[in-house]
Amino acid sequence: MKSFSGKALRWEWRDGVVELTLDREPANEIGTVMLADLGEFVRAMKTFEADTAVCIISSAQKRGFSAGADLRELYHGAIALPAKERNSGVRRFVEQSHEIANAIDAAPFVTIAAVHGVCFGGGLELALACDIIVADKMARFAFPELRLGLIPGFGGIPRLKRDLGNALVRDLLLTGRSMNAARAHAVGLVAQLAAEGEALKVAQSTAAQITKFDAATRIAAKKFAKPIPYEELRREIEIFCELFERPAVLANLKKFVESTDAMPYLP
């Protein structure tokens, strides 16, 4: 399936490059609809991966790449379940998100996240599953999960550790602060900085360069340079689910969902 238009995203294949565009209001929150469409993409990858060199993931939403997990859906979904079934419901959601991120991480083609605006929580984790992050100067990156009494649950910590090391993980994770694009570029999280609104164009130019290389060499190089930390990813799921069992997490989610605070995205 070389083109698709779902409820939360669309993709189009052209000349060896797939452009996947996240497009769900207000800020590409990752809930069941987004995961279902991403799952559709992962299943479709088999049909075009042989003649694909690059996939660019970007957002059509003005506010950014993705604000992360759909906390409203997570809260309402959790309270709708009897307490003893709550954890298995959350585990299914997290397992599904890991399957998708792992498939994108291991894709035989090169993946580029073209980021603008907010790239928080699950949004950052999706970007981290990609091989290269291109960001415009107004992009911001954060792991704000600790404010909810949780850790990132879509593979963010093992992947950030893999790519940049533990010190940066601790800074972002333990403070919950957001990092601007210039700093993210300085520490190596962002490979290329683009002018405001130009991330996709820079990603397309990068993709055009990558398509020149031999496919077998590209696949071997990526596999060698980007081992997937499966063991740590499994551990992350367990820690996330253990933390989610605590009543404080539901209380924090409730507070977020009901907040009239002008800055609920900040920890």
Place this chain on the structure above:
Amino acid sequence: MRTLEQTTQEVVDLATRHFNVAAGSLAPSDDFFKKLGIDSLQALELLSRLENHFGIELPDYEVQGVSDFRTLAERIQSRL
């Protein structure tokens, strides 16, 4: 080194341009959430613009609870 007054004026001028409001319509003591009707993500956009303009990093937790330009400028001043 900028004075606090200069920093405050630059913050007000930058917000005026970023939110495309009439020149002179924002004052240092204004509550920018109320005056501009902005939400948390728009506040983060302003934060990015301020960080890029002043060449600093201003952690979110330092501006949490800050709602007027003068206090925001004080936080920036401490990072210059």
